[in-house]
Amino acid sequence: MHNFQLFIKKNIIKGSTVVVGVSGGPDSLTLLHLFLSIKEEYSLKIVGAHVDHMFRAEQSEEEMLFVKDFCYQYNIPCEAKQIDIPAYLNRNKISSQAASREHRYNFYKEVMDTYNANYLALGHHGDDQIETILMRMVRGSTGEAMAGMKAVRKFHNGYIIRPLLTASKEEILQYCDLNGLEPRFDPSNEENKYTRNRFRNTVLPFLKSENPLVHERFQYFSETFLEDELYLKELTKEKMNTVLKRKEKSEVEMDTKLFLNLPLPLQRRCIQLILNYLYETIPSSLSSIHIESLLNLLSRDHPSGSLDYPNGLRVIKSYDNCLFTFDYDKSLPYEIPLSIPSTIVLPNGSAIDCGILKKPHFLKRGNDVFSLSVERLKEPLTIRSRKQGDKIKLKGMNGTKKVKDIFIDEKIPLHNRDIWPILEDGDGNILWVPGLKKSAFEEADCNGDYIFLQYKEL
Template sequence: MKSRFKDFIEKNNLLNNCKSLLIAVSGGPDSLAMLNLFYELSDDFEIKIAAAHLDHMFREESSAEADFVEKFTRDKGIEFFRKSENLPELIKTKNISAEAAARKVRFNFFSEIMNKYNYDSLALAHHRDDQAETVLLNLFRGSGLKGLSGIQPEVKVDELKIIHPMLCFSKEEILAYCQEVNLKPRFDSSNEENIYSRNVIRNKIFPIVENRINENAREVIARSSNIIAAEDQFIEQLALKKYKKILIEENSDKVIIDFNKFRNIDQVLQRRIYRIIYNKINNNLDDLYFDHILEIEKLIDDDQTGRGIDIASEIRIEISYSNLIFFKKDILNIDSQEDIEIKLNQEIQIDKKRSISSAVIAKKDFSFVDNSCRSAFDFNKLNFPLKIRRRKPGDKFIPLGMEGHKKVKDILIDEKVPKYLREEVPLVVDAEDNIIWLAPYRISDDYKITKETDKILILRLKYK
């Protein structure tokens, strides 16, 4: 057992760059066996180990189980972290499922310890039978290849590096090991209750399958998940290569891809690309379901510029001419709904990313510059104070060089400004709310520099 445990860890490079390891220990046979194996091999691995136990307070015996784990670790000189969380009360007040609540508080607990004491990785004791159950559970929930790949030896969850070094063992082997080394683990009575989906699969479905179809069903499913995981990884790499070829812009809250190139990609890879983008903006794939993928595909099929949809996690997707844009809805920048007054010869902040500066100069000191972010106006034609505001329905003015009025909306469409950005384009207006500059696209013809101009106002739009 010890030899196989060590080989699995080394084969999968689970302890690469790991000097300190936090081990989640419930007191059951799986986690107790894992803790004992790491304890016996800690010198071989050259790592410092610690154990963490969260008492969910679900059962009367949970406090005694926490005491048992604490004594076990203390007797071996292993550093121990313990916390109690009233999960029944949390479930009641937050109206969430028991499984979701347990996962949330558990990972918050582990994350706090790892961040405070600088542990490199977290070890969880999922084994081969858990793997088979997970695959079936994901299949019944309608998962794709990612879900059918099951539990991976190493994953990242919200920047936590998590390893699963027990995946090479069956439950039967773990129980035999516990008996062999006299570990005397505690057994969770709730595992026998068929109120949770996983327990139904474990206690009802697998016994039937193993009785009537294949006695090695769990091993076969776990082995199949490894094959699927390898193929899933291959397709993921193909999707990443395609994504990089169609990428136009990428940051933490926005991704823009070439819409025309994207439409020529096979649907299988398109769906992967949606997930890649969602993960980049949201930092995880939580709450992204197949229904969302179908909504995106309907948007793509409609192919109308300016159209968009909202999906999970406040993410919006819009078609903008030859671009497909994914963005967090909270990236719109103008912080204030109120007008912002421009002070002469000062720089005025519009929002976190942009500002407008002003300078008054004599005409003799002025020279034209080919830069749309710098505009010049006849100072004497302006009615002060000038202000910066958002656009309003029906806004219009006479753009430089034109004779008639044109709507701001139409100018932004002509300039191919994405729909989601149009609301944050700043307008500079005078004291009577006449538009002098739609920054940085057009200035008003009414305030242009002429031969009679003697004093000029320079406005500069600056981006961080």
Template sequence: MNMSILNEINFVNNILKEEFDIKKNNKICIAVSGGLDSMVLLHLFLKISNILSLSIEIAHCNFSLRQLESHQDEQFIKDVCYKQDILCHIKKFNILEYSHKHKLSIQMSARKLRYKWFDKLIKANDYDYVALGHHLNDSIETFFINLIRGTGIKGLLGIPKKNRKIIRPLYSFKKEEILNYAKKNKIIFRYDSSNTNIKYLRNEIRFIISSFSPSIYYSFYKGFKKSINFLYQENSLIENKIYEIKKEITLVQTQDPFIWKIKCNKLQQLSSIYLFKLFFQYGFSNIKNIKKLFYAQSGKQLISNQYRLIKNREELILIENQIFNLFKHKTYIITNLNVKNMLLPISIQFIIYAKKINIEKMITRQKILFIDFEKVQLPLKLRTWRKGDIFYPLNMTGKKKLSKYYKDNKLSLLEKEKTWILINGNDNIILVGNRLDNRFKITSTTKTILGIISS
């Protein structure tokens, strides 16, 4: 049997391959726009769902870019779902507002919003996969778009067949095979008028390829499939090498929250291509700037849309911006010393001792910091450091800038932002991490003691 012809048998054989790994009783959401590709994909899954005992649902994105057409697409999907008795998830997006806010093109905005929503659907509905209708032609067009813009091997691979829980089961089939299947099975679908507008680069590439003579057209697709297979193999070799390099350069890596600490001296030995491979996915593509960071002073950083790369002594720290910003410029008000039901960033407890206690004995039993209670003024505040903060470190003479104190104690920029400061009602610093301010120490005149337990 010719495996390049799209039919139910070839489709089943394709999705059962290791690269897709669809199994019986999987729960699959089909992303359906209403166009040819997604309607054929839906038809195929419905045809074979009984064979594999698949649970099928539909997701439709309405970007409202074509006004009446967009509304009609949505209604068309609703009608299909009603007739087939399929659960349908529909999401409307204000894409123009998102595009303007994030300074992205309409196409890039649509892509980001769509995949972000798919991730939410996967988590909320426990889908095994979300299936998209991309096919061989889409991958070829992406190949040329990336080639024109400049790319490496990964960009030349076109659209991936599978990316975690996003799959593209029509990846190996040509557009004409999909159209032939739709005609043979009398599948009704919607036409997207924007697909013929050659102001879009993808449409212009599509028009050029469609103008090839039949003999060139056939050879082109056959050769492209071979080339993609070779590129996949070569990319696999590179990815394996990158994996080995990551193991060698990594000091610490955590996923929740995402923090990656990297040895600077190991990075300095790597060529530019490996540095690009390591950091491009995090939004850092300027290799010269990355190399300058190797020799920069602690605290210097590079910032991308989602991540920041921070120099800290002999290491680099990669962290998500949203995690970093959780600590920055946050203030929590403590109105009373009973903090049991307060939502605070750290665990903290206050204990009042009405008379003198054996402090040395208490310290050996648990980690308690003791201050003069009569100097405490409510409300207290918990926050991270600010430029110009000054305190009087216990057992030291005079005052010290907090920035200098952090530098002397070799705290990284991330550690500075994670260190919580307890502030008195008169704005004097009481506690920096576990270091007390001298102004609140216990003296011979202290009558009441406040114990502080924090972690």
């Protein structure tokens, strides 16, 4: 396989240690045999690594013994491990393929650490690449995932390499025949209950009948798409600096108006970068549909709206703000008794200072302060979140006004309204919406002591 030699020359440093994942099937056995053929030329240390997932009892154990014996014949180390995946599945709600992959890759990390290996080589080939790309397209993957498997990518303390992505399954089987290799075949690969097998057994034969070299076209697509995607991602990162207003561990806020000025391809990638930042691991249920739904929400004329994303992430549009948050409901609703004197730290990151003063009319006025005669105080005072139907009798006005309308008039972002503090007395009267409006209950110009409150940012 000429392309294998070119790949090694381009991507591997001489004198390195390479862990080769070996299942015993034709793909991984071919890969291991190819590495053995260049071992001396590149001064490589080769280590075989095999995992028995224990799905097929004696048959899978025999495959493990076959791999260990193969490595012994060629005088290379072999690390093999049996992992009871069926038992693990009984304790955890996860697919068998996801569980197998998780444990297999954790084992590979252990082997790389043991041998101080630079590379983990895997036997994925061109037909696998076709299946992967098509599966991800159908599932609605976005960004780099659309390019399928990378030939080289960072992994643990080194790299995963896939030298056979330009080879077809047929070429691999021919290699096994020419070199007298006798690989083992997993019968589960023919079962159509697995999604990948359905693509392999139905879609792939059709594509190959149209073009026997279709795997080369898909690999070309993968490489060029990835190049384009990486360029657009870097361009998006540059533009992100003008769009983001706030970036925290579990929240990101951006300027919707500036965001919508970006070209549409950068908008999509901007959202993807935010999701990659917030999610430690992107949920499998997250797809391009979520991104398109958000683009539709942000481009609509309506000033507000929200979307629920997987794993508790909420995206909230409000006027020129868009908030991505995992913390939306953590403090809701709230009700905090207000002691006199005291300082109350509020869920929205602000605080209210409360004390008793003489002649508050000498102090600054404005909606950030509120004063009330001690004689007219109806205890207890409470700081709470808003409730449906809240109304306030505004200072200097006849009648009442809905608190909801005050938020709208002041263009308070939707995600801030539910945690905005409201001061209520013991009779249920709303005395003050801190920072926004005062009620007619405020007093500042008569004799006696006053309760004086000040709203401030921390």
